[in-house]
Amino acid sequence: MPELPEVETTKRGIEPHIVKRKVSAIHIRTPKLRWPIPRALKNHLPGNAITSVRRRAKYILIGFEHGTLITHLGMSGSMRICTPDRTWRKHDHFALEFSHGKQLRLHDPRKFGSVLWSKGDPEKHKLLAKLGPEPLHEEFDGDYLYRASRGRKASIKQHIMNHHIVVGVGNIYASEALFLSAIHPKRAAGRVSRQRMHTLADNIKIILRRSIEQGGTTLNDFLNENGEPGYFAQQLNVYGRAAEKCVSCKSVIKSIILGQRSTFYCPNCQR
DNA sequence: ATCGCCTCCTGCGCGC
């Protein structure tokens, strides 16, 4: 399940292979992922060069002079650079082919990913327009998180996973950040103190930065078929560790469902 | 305005 570090790693991995490259053909092998892949891309893209590769939240934005390809990996998607003669795998849904003889392929078994086209400023696209700040930007800090949570009755875990508040904090890192911050995931967001919000914001940044650094070590894997790109060994303290002992206090890690999502925490450390 | 539930899809794990 790509979290923000995997998406950032993917973006960094594909960028040097595709930026400034001219698209010679595109392949739409599956007409509909989360949404239909615009058929008009066949007219928009060939003959045009990629001018930029950016990330916003978990979207990878592939820029052209006349518009932007907005892509999302969903929960099982991955992108890979390969040669056009490489056999199509099951779930290879979409590909850009370049004049320098490479392809960028989107692979996504769950089909929760997306490929869309934005003519104007992609930040104004319906899917991006209302997103909150990037967690690694300066504007996201404890004060911001505190202000954005006053009066909120939703749990702190759902709060930090709410993309209107802050983007890119997925289910795994939400549990992990709350553990490091000693905050109970079910605590109402509006009842977390300013000081603890600072701790939480700091921990979110630390976890994401560390994961991105580790993801960087797998960048070589983006060329050809070596392994799954962007997935790195993660040191997780609570996620997926129900019934195991807390690394800090040896209490038994609990698992609950919160907002339809599995949630892990230490009932002793987190209050 | 907020919140919580539903939905998309398929691989996988579990139980028998």
Add this chain to the structure above:
DNA sequence: TGCGCGCAGGAGGCGA
């Protein structure tokens, strides 16, 4: 050993 069932999960959309 093989089969079938049910769940997980990102995030938009909708109903309350």
